[in-house]
Amino acid sequence: xxxxxxxxxxxxxxxxxxxxxxxxxxxxxxxxxAYADEHVFAFHDIHPQAPVHxxxxxxxxxxxxxxxxxxxxxxxxxxLLAAAAVARDLGxxxxxxxxxxxxxxNAGQSVDHLHVHILGGRxxxxxxxxx
Ligand code: 5GP
Ligand code: ZN
Numbered sequence: 001x002x003x004x005x006x007x008x009x010x011x012x013x014x015x016x017x018x019x020x021x022x023x024x025x026x027x028x029x030x031x032x033x034a035y036a037d038e039h040v041f042a043f044h045d046i047h048p049q050a051p052v053h054x055x056x057x058x059x060x061x062x063x064x065x066x067x068x069x070x071x072x073x074x075x076x077x078x079x080l081l082a083a084a085a086v087a088r089d090l091g092x093x094x095x096x097x098x099x100x101x102x103x104x105x106n107a108g109q110s111v112d113h114l115h116v117h118i119l120g121g122r123x124x125x126x127x128x129x130x131x
Pocket of ligand 1: 048109
């Protein structure tokens with residue numbers, strides 16, 4: 001099977017000096033940190049939607065998942081690996097958790113810096129939308 005067609009690089013993924021998640025990752029806005037390394041940063045959501053609700057971001061500013069490009073493949077992989085590790089560290093692996101990436105305002109994206117929500121610590125019904 002061929003690789004999916006990914007548009008060529010654009011400038012739209014580059015830094016936004018006013019991005020609140022970049023500021024959190026640079027320690028310019030306080031947050032309760034759950035995990036940090038050279039590539040990813042994870043913090044507790046300010047308005048938790050579950051007993052455990054973590055926001056996990058790449059340190060590099062990518063606007064959203066649709067803006068990710070081939071050169072971000074390693075960062076995207078690191079996000080998933082870190083998500084599983086953070087969930088394990090926070091003790092929600094066995095009870096189950098959900099990873100969510102909202103893309104665009106119609107899907108609930110309110111901060112234009114790609115992020116993964118880690119939601120757990122309670123029953124996570126499926127499907128998550130009303131029948
Ligand atoms: P989105 O709605 O874009 O998918 O998710 C953004 C998330 O970031 C929301 O759940 C929101 O509560 C959280 N958030 C927004 N601003 C801040 C902040 O300044 N600090 C923390 N800890 N979380 C934030
Ligand atoms: Zn940013």
